[in-house]
Amino acid sequence: MSDIQSKIQEHLSSRASLIGKELAGRRDYQYLSIASSAEKEAERIVREIRQHEAETVWNSVHEGIPHVFPGMGFLTAKNIIKTTRLYQILKKMPKGALLHAHMDGTVDSGILLRLALEQPAMHVCVPRRLDYMSLSGLRPSFKALPPALCAQATDAPTITSALYIPYAWVPIQKAREEFPRELGGPAGFDSWVLGAQRISAQEAYETHNTPAKIWHKFGSTFVVADGLLGYEPVLESYIRELLRTSIEDGISYIEVRVKFFDKTMVRANGEDDLTHREWLVIFDRVVQEVKADMKAQGRGDEFVGAKIIYSTLRFLSISEIEWYLEDCIELKKEFPHLIVGFDLVAREDSGHPLIYFLEPLLRFRERQKELGLDIPFIFHAGETLGDGDSTDHNLFDAILLGTKRIGHGYSLIKHPMLIQKCKELRIPIEICPISNEILRLTQAMPNHPLPALLNHGVTVALCSDDPSVFGNTGLTYDFFQVLLSSEVTGLITLATLARDSLAHSELEPEEKKIALEKWERRWALFVEEVTKETLPT
Numbered sequence: 001m002s003d004i005q006s007k008i009q010e011h012l013s014s015r016a017s018l019i020g021k022e023l024a025g026r027r028d029y030q031y032l033s034i035a036s037s038a039e040k041e042a043e044r045i046v047r048e049i050r051q052h053e054a055e056t057v058w059n060s061v062h063e064g065i066p067h068v069f070p071g072m073g074f075l076t077a078k079n080i081i082k083t084t085r086l087y088q089i090l091k092k093m094p095k096g097a098l099l100h101a102h103m104d105g106t107v108d109s110g111i112l113l114r115l116a117l118e119q120p121a122m123h124v125c126v127p128r129r130l131d132y133m134s135l136s137g138l139r140p141s142f143k144a145l146p147p148a149l150c151a152q153a154t155d156a157p158t159i160t161s162a163l164y165i166p167y168a169w170v171p172i173q174k175a176r177e178e179f180p181r182e183l184g185g186p187a188g189f190d191s192w193v194l195g196a197q198r199i200s201a202q203e204a205y206e207t208h209n210t211p212a213k214i215w216h217k218f219g220s221t222f223v224v225a226d227g228l229l230g231y232e233p234v235l236e237s238y239i240r241e242l243l244r245t246s247i248e249d250g251i252s253y254i255e256v257r258v259k260f261f262d263k264t265m266v267r268a269n270g271e272d273d274l275t276h277r278e279w280l281v282i283f284d285r286v287v288q289e290v291k292a293d294m295k296a297q298g299r300g301d302e303f304v305g306a307k308i309i310y311s312t313l314r315f316l317s318i319s320e321i322e323w324y325l326e327d328c329i330e331l332k333k334e335f336p337h338l339i340v341g342f343d344l345v346a347r348e349d350s351g352h353p354l355i356y357f358l359e360p361l362l363r364f365r366e367r368q369k370e371l372g373l374d375i376p377f378i379f380h381a382g383e384t385l386g387d388g389d390s391t392d393h394n395l396f397d398a399i400l401l402g403t404k405r406i407g408h409g410y411s412l413i414k415h416p417m418l419i420q421k422c423k424e425l426r427i428p429i430e431i432c433p434i435s436n437e438i439l440r441l442t443q444a445m446p447n448h449p450l451p452a453l454l455n456h457g458v459t460v461a462l463c464s465d466d467p468s469v470f471g472n473t474g475l476t477y478d479f480f481q482v483l484l485s486s487e488v489t490g491l492i493t494l495a496t497l498a499r500d501s502l503a504h505s506e507l508e509p510e511e512k513k514i515a516l517e518k519w520e521r522r523w524a525l526f527v528e529e530v531t532k533e534t535l536p537t
């Protein structure tokens with residue numbers, strides 16, 4: 001061998017050894033090294049299909065979409081994604097647990113509107129008469145009213161009438177039926193309401209294309225949804241829909257963040273006095289019903305349950321937060337199997353940082369010790385573009401306060417020491433890829449820090465955050481965008497993320513063991529199915 005040839009050989013072998021060493025630090029490494037032949041075959045097929053679609057679907061002209069590429073902005077890509085084989089395959093994959101989703105941002109807004117339209121007590125109001133000029137700027141408020149107020153509202157002029165009195169309640173059905181033809185009639189009413197609950201491609205990528213601007217729209221969608229959802233019969237059906245649509249997407253367990261802000265909501269009789277405790281009774285009942293129903297259908301492996309991360313708003317005052325912390329403790333006493341964590345929600349960059357609430361949060365821990373309770377913190381932290389600002393520093397406080405997982409952790413990649421801590425302490429990061437992109441932290445998935453975190457060996461669970469607002473129902477779309485944005489990531493990586501989501505859930509040890517066994521059975525069946533896929537020619 002000539003001298004240069006041996007140098008080339010030397011380089012190639014050092015190169016292979018370096019790449020191998022780096023990959024060995026990843027969470028998926030152990031699974032890749034023990035993969036069965038069927039898993040290897042499924043992995044290969046998925047990679048081939050991905051490559052083929054990169055060269056075809058993501059490399060061709062799509063009408064009205066100027067720039068197409070794998071992992072591109074979800075709101076533009078969604079209709080293309082749905083046509084791909086990869087999407088059809090991922091839809092069938094068992095996803096494990098959904099660990100980061102805000103309850104009032106989960107169920108498709110179209111379904112929520114349909115549920116609300118079934119309720120004669122549901123009413124709508126606007127700050128002034130709605131007409132062609134004000135349609136896109138005014139958002140609806142909804143509330144279910146008690147019978148006496150319903151009777152008064154029946155004959156009120158509708159929201160588009162010249163006689164409309166600002167903020168007057170109008171029955172939702174009437175407002176819809178009398179929606180003028182020039183505004184699109186009843187279908188126009190629906191698109192106005194749905195537009196107020198969703199973020200459009202135009203908003204994310206044109207009119208509101210900064211984190212602050214898009215959060216303005218984002219925050220307002222919850223005000224609309226909360227009015228529809230704050231009514232017992234709608235809530236009950238909504239929880240059922242959340243479980244049903246999640247199961248259909250392959251999610252077998254959910255830890256949902258429920259925002260407790262209003263101290264009461266409207267019960268079935270129209271009175272605004274349903275308490276947080278009663279709310280949990282409803283949630284518990286629906287979860288048990290769905291579990292029993294799945295079992296009766298012989299689909300027990302597909303659903304193990306749902307629990308709640310008690311959440312309240314980070315812009316509240318210290319004394320208000322103290323009230324909610326106490327409320328959380330009281331609920332934990334009565335529903336130990338349901339309340340599995342505490343968090344603060346709303347935009348981190350705008351609300352108080354965790355350090356602001358240090359004293360009540362530490363007291364909360366002490367109180368639990370006295371009472372023999374355990375409500376772990378599962379904090380949002382680092383959902384920001386900042387570096388060294390107070391939102392970014394939430395990561396330090398979350399970890400020091402013992403957070404069990406980190407919600408988003410978008411800025412974690414800037415902190416070599418905290419990355420190390422997350423690994424040592426086995427703190428997984430709940431990554432919400434589509435949410436981060438739509439809320440303008442990243443322009444597209446190839447810019448997202450997720451591949452870097454995985455290469456560092458950090459544990460990750462993929463999550464959807466607020467699918468009713470973003471349109472990423474289930475977890476398939478998030479899995480899809482992630483699979484398309486890294487050459488290292490393959491099907492077995494996704495399986496690792498799914499497994500880790502269950503392993504790092506707050507299920508009791510015995511429940512967790514069963515959930516993981518069920519997942520493994522379904523994974524094996526799924527792998528078999530993928531191996532039967534034909535390869536692209």
Ligand SMILES: O=c1[nH]cnc2c1ncn2[C@@H]1O[C@H](CO)[C@@H](O)[C@H]1O
Nearest residue numbers: 102103104222259345346347465466
């Ligand atoms: O990504 C997020 N980060 C922080 N807060 C969020 C996110 N998504 C939704 N919410 C917050 O959760 C509440 C609804 O339950 C809303 O207050 C919304 O701002």
